[in-house]
Amino acid sequence: xxxxxxxxxxxxxxxxxxxxxxxxxxxxxxxxxxxxxxxxxxxxxxxxxxxxxxxxxxxxxxxxxxxxxxxxxxxxxxxxxxxxxxxxxxxxxxxxxxxxxxxxxxxxxxxxxxxxxxxxxxxxxxxxxxxxxxxxxxxxxxxxxxxxxxxxxxxxxxxxxxxxxxxxxxxxxxxxxxxxxxxxxxxxxxxxxxxxxxxxxxxxxxxxx
Numbered sequence: 001x002x003x004x005x006x007x008x009x010x011x012x013x014x015x016x017x018x019x020x021x022x023x024x025x026x027x028x029x030x031x032x033x034x035x036x037x038x039x040x041x042x043x044x045x046x047x048x049x050x051x052x053x054x055x056x057x058x059x060x061x062x063x064x065x066x067x068x069x070x071x072x073x074x075x076x077x078x079x080x081x082x083x084x085x086x087x088x089x090x091x092x093x094x095x096x097x098x099x100x101x102x103x104x105x106x107x108x109x110x111x112x113x114x115x116x117x118x119x120x121x122x123x124x125x126x127x128x129x130x131x132x133x134x135x136x137x138x139x140x141x142x143x144x145x146x147x148x149x150x151x152x153x154x155x156x157x158x159x160x161x162x163x164x165x166x167x168x169x170x171x172x173x174x175x176x177x178x179x180x181x182x183x184x185x186x187x188x189x190x191x192x193x194x195x196x197x198x199x200x201x202x203x204x205x206x207x208x209x
Contacts, residue, residue, distance in 0.1 A: 044066075046064065061090065061091040062089070074187065083185070084110070089105070103164065103165060103166065107161045110157070135168060142159070143159040169197075
């Protein structure tokens, strides 16, 4: 019994020795450093799906429609109320592979209470400010437009789309701040939108990364 007690006391003294404390401290520092290097993934809430389109012979990775804003759209005369903006993005890879992206398709859906907020022909030029750099993304084409029925129903919905090079999309996805402008309307992407674009970008395995 006494021998067991002596051994326990001896082990406790070893644990309190400077070398043992240093070893424990180094282990804790290593653990803390590893945690700091682990990237924190934002739960952006977007839905990303991948499928092969046999008709077009391409693999498409899509960020399904997600809300950008419903109250922070800027116009020529100031903030425009009553407009909701949704964003969809898809990466188009030829064949059954994710090593090369041929182009990226961006789609914006606008829903407004007033049909005067439609983007007329000539007011569909899309541009972006990404981390302070202005990017011209091209003219968007009208995919769908719906207006309310009757004199007192002024609701409007339109869907615009543009295709951009992958390198341009990658600049958006890797930016911390992105603002998009369509004609005279402009709006900022939320942190969750940018995180979703970054997540979409990470779904492809490009050479050189």
